[in-house]
Amino acid sequence: MSMSRLEASKPSATRVRALTAADASRQEPGQALFALGSTSHGLSTAEAHRRLAESGPNALRTHGASPWPVLWRQLKSPILILLIVTAGVSLFLGDATNSTVIGVILVASVGLGFSNEFRAERAAEALHSRVTHTVVVLRDGKECQIGVVDLVPGDVVRLTLGAVIPADIRLLASEGLLCDESILTGESLPVEKAPAAVSGDAAIGDLTSCIFMGTVVQAGSCTGVVVSTGGRAEFGRIAMGLGERQPQTEFQLGLKRFSYLLLQVAVVLTTLIFIANLPLGRPLFDSLLFSLAIAVGITPQLLPAVVSTCLAAGTRVLAARRALVKRLVCIEDLGDMDVLVTDKTGTLTEGHISFTSALPVRSDLTAAALFMLGLVATEADYSHGAVSAIGQNPLDAALWEAPAARGFDPTAYCRYGIIPFDHQRRRTSTLVGDAAGNRTMVTKGSPEDVLLLCEDIPPATQALLERLYDAGSRVVAVASRPATGLAAIEPADERGLALAGFLVFLDRPKANAKDSLVGLARLGITVKIATGDNGRVAEKVCRDLGLSTGRTLTGVQIDALEDAELTGVLREAGIFARVSPEQKARVIGLLRGQGRSVAFLGDGVNDALALHHADVGISVDSATDVAKDAADIVLMDKDLGVLAEGVREGRRIFANTIKYVLMGTSSNFGNMFSAAAASVVLNFLPMLPGQILLNNLLYDSGQLAIPGDRVDKEQLLAPSHWNIAFIRRFMLVFGPISSLFDFATFALMLMVFHAMPGEFRTGWFIESIATQTLIIFAIRTRRVPFLRSRPSAGLLWASLGVVAAGVVLPLSPLGRVLGFDPVPVVFFVALLATVVIYLVLVEGTKTWFFSRPVPLPATARHRGHMHRIQRRAARFSVAHSLARR
Numbered sequence: 014m015s016m017s018r019l020e021a022s023k024p025s026a027t028r029v030r031a032l033t034a035a036d037a038s039r040q041e042p043g044q045a046l047f048a049l050g051s052t053s054h055g056l057s058t059a060e061a062h063r064r065l066a067e068s069g070p071n072a073l074r075t076h077g078a079s080p081w082p083v084l085w086r087q088l089k090s091p092i093l094i095l096l097i098v099t100a101g102v103s104l105f106l107g108d109a110t111n112s113t114v115i116g117v118i119l120v121a122s123v124g125l126g127f128s129n130e131f132r133a134e135r136a137a138e139a140l141h142s143r144v145t146h147t148v149v150v151l152r153d154g155k156e157c158q159i160g161v162v163d164l165v166p167g168d169v170v171r172l173t174l175g176a177v178i179p180a181d182i183r184l185l186a187s188e189g190l191l192c193d194e195s196i197l198t199g200e201s202l203p204v205e206k207a208p209a210a211v212s213g214d215a216a217i218g219d220l221t222s223c224i225f226m227g228t229v230v231q232a233g234s235c236t237g238v239v240v241s242t243g244g245r246a247e248f249g250r251i252a253m254g255l256g257e258r259q260p261q262t263e264f265q266l267g268l269k270r271f272s273y274l275l276l277q278v279a280v281v282l283t284t285l286i287f288i289a290n291l292p293l294g295r296p297l298f299d300s301l302l303f304s305l306a307i308a309v310g311i312t313p314q315l316l317p318a319v320v321s322t323c324l325a326a327g328t329r330v331l332a333a334r335r336a337l338v339k340r341l342v343c344i345e346d347l348g349d350m351d352v353l354v355t356d357k358t359g360t361l362t363e364g365h366i367s368f369t370s371a372l373p374v375r376s377d378l379t380a381a382a383l384f385m386l387g388l389v390a391t392e393a394d395y396s397h398g399a400v401s402a403i404g405q406n407p408l409d410a411a412l413w414e415a416p417a418a419r420g421f422d423p424t425a426y427c428r429y430g431i432i433p434f435d436h437q438r439r440r441t442s443t444l445v446g447d448a449a450g451n452r453t454m455v456t457k458g459s460p461e462d463v464l465l466l467c468e469d470i471p472p473a474t475q476a477l478l479e480r481l482y483d484a485g486s487r488v489v490a491v492a493s494r495p496a497t498g499l500a501a502i503e504p505a506d507e508r509g510l511a512l513a514g515f516l517v518f519l520d521r522p523k524a525n526a527k528d529s530l531v532g533l534a535r536l537g538i539t540v541k542i543a544t545g546d547n548g549r550v551a552e553k554v555c556r557d558l559g560l561s562t563g564r565t566l567t568g569v570q571i572d573a574l575e576d577a578e579l580t581g582v583l584r585e586a587g588i589f590a591r592v593s594p595e596q597k598a599r600v601i602g603l604l605r606g607q608g609r610s611v612a613f614l615g616d617g618v619n620d621a622l623a624l625h626h627a628d629v630g631i632s633v634d635s636a637t638d639v640a641k642d643a644a645d646i647v648l649m650d651k652d653l654g655v656l657a658e659g660v661r662e663g664r665r666i667f668a669n670t671i672k673y674v675l676m677g678t679s680s681n682f683g684n685m686f687s688a689a690a691a692s693v694v695l696n697f698l699p700m701l702p703g704q705i706l707l708n709n710l711l712y713d714s715g716q717l718a719i720p721g722d723r724v725d726k727e728q729l730l731a732p733s734h735w736n737i738a739f740i741r742r743f744m745l746v747f748g749p750i751s752s753l754f755d756f757a758t759f760a761l762m763l764m765v766f767h768a769m770p771g772e773f774r775t776g777w778f779i780e781s782i783a784t785q786t787l788i789i790f791a792i793r794t795r796r797v798p799f800l801r802s803r804p805s806a807g808l809l810w811a812s813l814g815v816v817a818a819g820v821v822l823p824l825s826p827l828g829r830v831l832g833f834d835p836v837p838v839v840f841f842v843a844l845l846a847t848v849v850i851y852l853v854l855v856e857g858t859k860t861w862f863f864s865r866p867v868p869l870p871a872t873a874r875h876r877g878h879m880h881r882i883q884r885r886a887a888r889f890s891v892a893h894s895l896a897r898r
Contacts, residue, residue: 032166034247037183037240038211038220045183046238051167053185055151064165071164071180071242073252073889078134080127087123114703114831121710125717132325146638148172148179162891168239174433175618175637176230179889181246182237184208184222189233189433194218196227197248203231217247226889227252229618229639232435234392243889252889270737271674278682278744279308282689289693299702303692306702307685309709319673320666323720327662334658335649343645345670346629347612347656348663349732352604353533354541354589354597354623355614358407359633359651361530361542361554362520366407366487368415373514374471383514384417386491389445390457392433395423406434408489411518424448430501436593436619438462439545444502454496456507460515461547461591463490467512474512485553487518487546527558529653536660537731541587543597545619548590555588562587571596579603597623610732616640616651631656667733668724672793673716678744679792680785683751684708687781690752691759697770699759701832704778707822715786715815718808725794725802746862747855754784754851761843771834775823776844778833782819783848786812791855795863798856 037045046052056064097119104112147158151169161179164170169185172178178192184206191203198218206221217225224230224237227248244253283304290300324345328338338344358364371380371387388395391409405413412418429452430444440458447453456463460478464470481488492510499506533540540560544551548565555562565588571579580603589600597613601623604611613620613627616636624630624643632644633651641647648655691699700708758780762768768776789812794802820841823833 032240034181034183034217034220034223034225034240035215038215038222039213040183041210042183042185042208042238045240046185049167049238049240051169051238053169054154055169056165056167058152061152061163061165061168064167065163068165069243070162070891071889072162072891073243073249075891078131080131083131083134084123084127087126114707119706125710125714132322134321146177146179146641148176162889164239164242166239166242169236170239171234171236172224172230173234174230174232175639177638177642178224178226178228178230180226180239181241182224183240184224184235184237187233187235188431190224190230190235191232191435192224193229193231194225196229197225197251206235229621231618233433249889270735271740274737274741275677282685283308286689286692293693293696295698299698302702303698303705306705307688309706319716319719320670322717323666323669326720327666330662331646331655331659334655336655336659337647337649339645339647343629344659344663345666346610346663347646347659348661348665348667349610349734350612350629350660350663351537351732352539352541352609352611353614353656354543354601354604354611354627355653356616356620357542357544357546357551357554358520359523359616360614360653361522361526361558361560363523364407364520364651366411366518366520368411368417368516369486369519370517371514372477372481372517374474374477374512375514378513380514381417381420383491384412384415384516385421386455386493386513387412387457387489387516388418388421389426389428390441390443390455390491392431392441395421395426396428408487408518412516429499432502432504432507434458436545438504438507440507442502442504442507444496444499452496452499453493454499454502454506454510455491455493456510457489457491457516459545459591460488460490463492463510464512466507467492467510470512478515479549481515481517482547482549483553485519485550485557487520487550489516489518490514491516522554522557525652525654529657530558530560532657533653533660536657536664536729538660539587541589543589543592543600543613543615543623545591548588551588551590560587564588565590568592568596571599576603580607583607594619594622598626601626612656614651614656661729664729664732665724666720668728669719669722671733672722672789673719674740675743675747675792676716676785676789678740679747680751680788682744683748684755684781684785686748687752687755687759690756697773699777700774704774704832707831708778708782708819711782711815711818712785715811716789718805718811719789719793722793722805722808723803725796727795743862746858750851750854750858751784751788754847755781757847761840761847765843766837766840768836769834771832772836775828775833775836776840778823779820779836780844780847783816783844784851786815786819787848787852788855791852791859795859 032045032048037048040048097116101112104116146161148161148164149156149171150159150164151157151171152159156171164180168180170179170182184190185208187207190206192206193203194200200218204218204221206224208222211220211222223240224235225248226241226246241247241249243249286307287300287304290303291297327344331338331344355361358366371383373380373383391405391412393405393409393413425448427446428443429446432438432442434441438458439462440456442454442456444452444454456466464474478488491513493513494510496502496506530540542551542555542562548567552562552565564582564586566582566586568589568591571589571592574582579599583600583603589596592600597615597620601611601613605626605628610628612629612631613623614631615621615624616633618637618639620632621637621639621643624632624640629646630644631646631648632640633648634641635651636644636647646659685705688699688705755777758777759773762773762776766772766776789808790798790804793804793808796802798804822828822831824835828834
């Protein structure tokens, strides 16, 4: 069937035969359209909806919050499972009361963690759904934008520079199309693509008539028909094979190391207790239950819930400031940042580029004629009359929005060919003809690159260019040459040009940028500029904003330095000018190798590589597809002030998480150690397993108020890091202090009150709840508690409520069921004195402890190929579960 007949026919409503990219690549464009039941005008809306219902969404991931994985995370602890089994066996053997108490407390503890963590998962789902990814398709013969997950086989799509290819696609037409397929093939060089069919069997890298899901348009533009979507695409099969598990951030790795530390302590302590209790003649299951209860008391069961609640609260704060966090844990990594590498456009400047003047360098050329040469050298299609600035790069858009563009007559020029802009050449060339039939090649781009192609440059040109740069202007050079007899052009034709002049643009410094930079500096963050612009322009903008940048390095200078030399220079350099994507990524990699936590803010296709290499990738909602996909955080507005707020939130989250961690490694650990020691010395268990679990449940309930606690200002001024050596040292200093007061309570109960087992357990239960709960007010700050650092009202009342519950429960009618007996009133006087002395001693020890900080070792962090695949796959995500088709 001919192409003209295909264009006139309607898409078939019958079931379309499944077609692979390899099959489609061997067919002519018209044949591929026919096989897919489509035309060059695309599908009808009704047919697209029918196919979507049949083939399913173009998705690889689900970001919906499911309760079952959250519940499984609460239950999968080996210690918890063993405790449940042992309690079940104990129930079978006749100890119904103790087993029931243990069961009820475990259910309450699991429910508490589940409810808080699932609420945070729902918050993450809502945030993810706000980040949208769209593609231009032809539906009913008209261009429209739809979500990438709504694409179906047979859809005709149009893609431009910087687009992430949304499915496996057979090309119908292309202009200078180059694609980065490294995520699929590992090849770093871009691949040239064209609609011409390939012959025979070919590897995926040789299917030049097809473009593949997850790869990137590095140059040019194209129109194509969708062949395969979702898990049937080449990239989809790889991503689905990796599963849903996301790469772990530095924060998650720190949590993992801490949990492993406590698990080691729990296993050793539990084993020793169990072995020590057996020779004392105690029942096997009682000893096992007691040992496991101690293990549960040591392990931080609610740590995931506390962390999730902290992160969810932080993301809500940022969402109110129009910043969307793709994954909750990324906000903590944002707080870890101490270097920000960013472009100047839109961050330090307004980002609205305006054309100011055309400066010819030849006497035979007027400013108006130079301006017209600049217009015909843009990538806009002016053959249909009016030109829209939508979808164009900022400099081209500024030209078409200039008042002088209104006098442009599209009938006076005919374009015969174009070499689109790319970040290696840094220029665009067009082949145009005038009404008289004269053909001219016009080149427009970076002055440094265009001047290299020119002959007979006027002597005053360089001085003029430097004056423009010193004034902070954005400058584009325009050159041309006669092209008689040329029917098309290629990069080799860019030679022997005559410089026409310079187009001058202005991007004013942003009004609030200076305050934002001051705010970042107060947070201990060094700002470095990576720009494709001239270094003098960046220096002028930084001077106007009062930003001290130090040395300026160009891309050429970066390439001339070995890694060891460049690492030393990076400490002094603040501006990296005329840098390529690979150079940006190299700079970021070397900064991270120094142990710095680096964030990168970028919005162009040339920023994607650097975004992947950074600890935190930040982009904006208006960015190219590939930049948004590579980012962890998406800003609705390009504002450094929002970033400063995000850093504060990240550090506040880490500070509050560490409060819970230090609680678990001080008094909580100390109490469990005391119970272990007492079980060996006493002729009865110092606390029943159910009482230990109740103690742990009450304690954990109070700590859920930590995410909303205040954080001292000095804790926000520099990033904090996971340091297992510091946590271990804290545990070995403050744990014994807690145990010392536990032993004092033991002596008080046995020698003064001559307590029986039930009274002993009541006295120690109340003392342990009071000390391990109230110590939070000392641990939460390095200042003097209450006088110089006030806790949040929520934490204050939650802690007091837990202490009150710990006092009332043993004395209530429920106390008998739980195994408690009443204690004399004078005990509470002794308890008050004990708590006061304990808190004073902890406060003094805290002052000594924090005067001797443990140094943090510098570590280089790495992100591999799988990290890039998972980030890219997150683009193709729906809120509901995916059916495997």
